[in-house]
Amino acid sequence: MEEVDKILIHALRQVGTLLSEEIDSVKQFSSELIVEAVVRCIRVIDPGLGGALPTSLPPGMSARFRVGMSLAQACQDVGFKGEIGYQTFLYSHESEIRSLLMFLVEKLPRESAEASDQPTGKSAVLQRSIAAAIRSQLAISWVPPNCRLPLHCEAQNRGALHSLRVQPLSVPHGAKGFDRKHLKEAMDYRRDVLPPVTAQISSRASLVASILEQHTTELSAAQEWDNEWKSQGLLSRLTPQEYRSRKLARLHKRIEEQLRSATAPPPDGAFGVSRSTSELSELLQTFRGSAPSNDILSKGTHFTHTQKFSFTLETTAIATSPVLAGRQTEGDVQLRQQEEIAALQQQFQQLCSDVDQLAAEMKRAGVTNAQVLDELKQRELGNVELEEKLQVKRRTISLLPDADGNLLKLQTQVESSAQRVVNLASQWEKHRAPLIDEHRRLKEICSNKDLESSRKLSEIKSLHEKIRVSTEEAKKKEESYKQLVTELESLPKDVSRSAYTQRILEIVGNIKKQKEEITKILSDTKELQKEINSLTGKLDRTFAVTDELVFKDAKKDESVRKSYKYLAALHENCNQLIQTIEDTGTILREIRDLEEQIETENSNKSVSNLQRILDDYKAIRQENAALAAKIREG
Template identity: 50%
Template sequence: MEEVDKILIHSLRQAGTAVPPEVQSVRELSPELVVEAAVRCLRAVRPSLGAPLSPRLPPGISARFRLASELAAACQELGFGGDVGYQTFLYSSEHDTRRLLLFLVEKLPRDEGERGAEPPGKSGALLRAIGARIREQLGTPWVPPLCRTPSLQRLQGTAHLQPFTTCPLVLPQSGGSPELQEYFGGAAPPVPAQPPRSGQSPPALLETHAAQLGARHEGEAELGGPGLAPRLPPQEYLERKRLRARLRALESLRQACPPHPQGPPQGPPLDPAWLQGAFGAGGVGGALPKGSRFTRTQHLTHQQDPQVLLQQIQAAAETLQPPEGPEEGSRAAALEAALAGLEAELERCRGRLRGAQLSLSQVEAEVQQGQGALGGLQDSLRLRARALELLPDAQNNLAKLQLVVESSSRRIVSLAGQWERHRGPLLAEYRQLRALRDSAQRESSRRLAETRALLQRSRAAAEEARRKESLHGQLVAELAALPRDVSRAVYTQRILEIVGNIRKQKEEIGKILEDTRALQKEINALVGKLERTFSVTDELLFKDAKRDEVVRKAYKYLAALHENCAQLIRTIEDTGTIQREIRDLEEQIEGETSAKLPASLERILSDCRALREENALLAARARHA
């Protein structure tokens, strides 16, 4: 234990405990040193547990008890499995103190870099390597691809930067016409195959997603914008947005139309030549330098025919009149009313179209039913026509039919016999194959169970191998983290000396056991010899004791001698037992003496007296207050 105590005290000094040089064993540690060592170790192992604790014992008794109780709770939270409490630090024995300090020293990190949350073993080494590589890459400046050296090419790569090139994507939609849904379901190419080059797929997806997000945000903003009530239903929102778009288009047309050269038009609403000159379709200046966004989008996006576009503009401008002050509001209201009427008429037409489609589907279903009924009637008509053909010669036809029925019956019987002749072997073969299938299924089930058990054992073996590899890596990491300043030869010499002492003690114990066995064997032999001798002597003397008085007295003396010798042997055995008990009691006394019970009892009594004095002082203060 002296070597263990020296190593333990050396570790405590390395942890920051101010252990005096004259202290060479755990028995010489005072309660102040034990508390300081425990707090230093806790701070090194887990700072969250040791930071709130003070390494110095306070002068107050109650504060000492509180600090010792907190230390005991921290040790239990750290995983100490022994019995620990405030008495372990204030009135501890040598055995308990050594056990607690050994636990705390084993928990100490091996070096300063191990105090973080980095796990040991292969995972810790991998994390350290990753951190070193990241720090190396962060410390290296970026260099253009053409100027990179081979080492920088391995670090930063050799590929050139690609431009952000996109293309429009056609994404499937949930609503729409059946033709559109059929196109999206079959003919439409997948999204990754739509870009002409594979490198354009990510930019195109990003751009489409950004456009969808922008449209959604725009719709959310318009829900609470000017002219729209906040949080409208989606259908009402779409209707109002459509109406506003149409009004904006009409307003753009009104602003873009120049005044008519002869005033308000009479007869035809608009002259096509005048519209072409007004909107830049002809004339000297060509296209207008400024036009509405609606007309430009219509022209650039859809690429309609100029004559069709002219007709649409003329139809839209038929309802327009030059602004004449107070009549503009009534005209706009009339336009809105006309627009509402047209939309209502359109909805009615759509409803009639849906009703017509429903009626068409019902008529098609009735036609199919009629066709099915017609087929049945045609079969019945054919059968009756055949029967009608047989009516003129009924007797002969009945005889022929009877012959046909009899021949059909005989053929059916013959076929049944043939079927029975074929059915027997086939049924036997079926049963045999079924039995073979059942046996194969049982064999496959057994092999499947064996395979699963083997797989479970292999998984357990793999888990055990991984655990042992992790333990090996942890031990290797701990070995690598051990301090190199201590001479290994000193520890090796100490270990060899301890092993030599243990070997000598083992040899001495073996010799003592051999001597004990030999002595026990000799005692057993002597006891057996004595019993046999006594039996023979007793038998001989008992035969002659009936005839000779001297032999009778000798027999009595022999019995008394045997009894006295047995009592003497029992006395010797009791003496040995008592001596063993005495040695055990002496060892217990030495153990209790080494536990410093008198000093601990004296400390407890002094602490109790000090605690009573503190209580009396506090009570006096409370009375004065």
């Protein structure tokens, strides 16, 4: 059982049970440890069922009984068929606990049992070392820098408090997509101009973060392109370069549309603008500079330029009369300026109203012009139709003097036209049949090609899926191999494989010897039973023959009659002796069974369990008395 207990203890440690290194057998498990191990296993098997179970026993006896009953019910729910109850956890029995733990360990899912141990591969070693370092740092209480001792300075130095900042890096990639000229220029740039990665950053503390960010960006872009090409690119039936160029063209077109919609003036009375358009307009406004919004992208007309020029002349004339302004007082100057401003505003309003009137008149004139143009087109079309009708009538009138001859000519012409139409129809039928056959053949070829391309596309998708699954399996196997290699390296070197092999062979040899001895004992028992059965039959037959012979002579001779009585008494005494021997063997077997039961009960710690039961009974009585006292007081 030692090997079984070691396997069980290893599996329980994998699922998170806190077992000390001194425990190497199920016999050493306490009630609290049994409860914790069972709850951990149930949580791995069925998280919904084990989430409500506590991992430790409460102090109260009634609560312990309830926890034991809930654990027994949970074990039955996960499929345990053996006899189980609260006594299995509170008054533990070694064999019952071993069988229960063996069932739970066998019930553990393989993936979770493997994943619950540790991650695999080289990353596992790195993660374990990182976790150990973090745990060791968290175990040390934090103290201010001025109060730190040399022990704290090792893990709480100021050098570890700098912030990580990511900076863009320019990393040379492969020469794919370059022609010879551009390839040479790119190589010259990378060799002579492009600085190394360590020189592209401002602080060495951000080197690792920048490289990791660059690598993550490239890796995510490659994965996104791979997924997009497998999902949409293959369906487009284009090459990767054509698909990329078409996607880039669509992107450029969308950007141009967004820019046009952003730079276009909003319609009159439209106050609500979408958030994206307003943000893009603000961005374009920042690109244009700090000029007023009225002057941006405003082409202007000759009238506006004339008005601006006249206003500029008037303002300059006002500004260039300092002698007149110097002769007047300051109040007169302000009053005159206000009057001029009012006059200018009135003039400006008048000009604006004139402009509005002119614009309205232009709109009306444009509408009238469009209506006139439409009417002119309609009349021109009517004139064309009338001219055609007039020509037909003229030709008809010219044919009236010789109506009979013209009718004959017309009939012959109609017949010739009909014959020509029939000839053309027959010729068309001759050409149409092979064309229809060719069309059907080409259509069938096209459909076959479509089916073939669809089939090949599905095969390509299935191959991609198989490649992905095979890659994942290869990665898992490689990580498992690396983990096994690391575990092999961590194992002690003094124990050789031959020692384990020799031990296994010795166990197998002992099992064979035990089987041979059991077979020998069974064969001896069968032979003895056969001999006993043959002797019993021989004895019965001998007694029957002797009884018959003696009984015949007993009728004639008195001495023979006494011999017959002695023979019957001897046979009865022999039967009693045989029955006594059989009873003695049965009693001896019962004695051995009772001795084994006594040993089993002694190994089950029945006396200690009875004592624990009595103590628990007393504790329950005390709890009941305390509860009754509380009820009476209430």
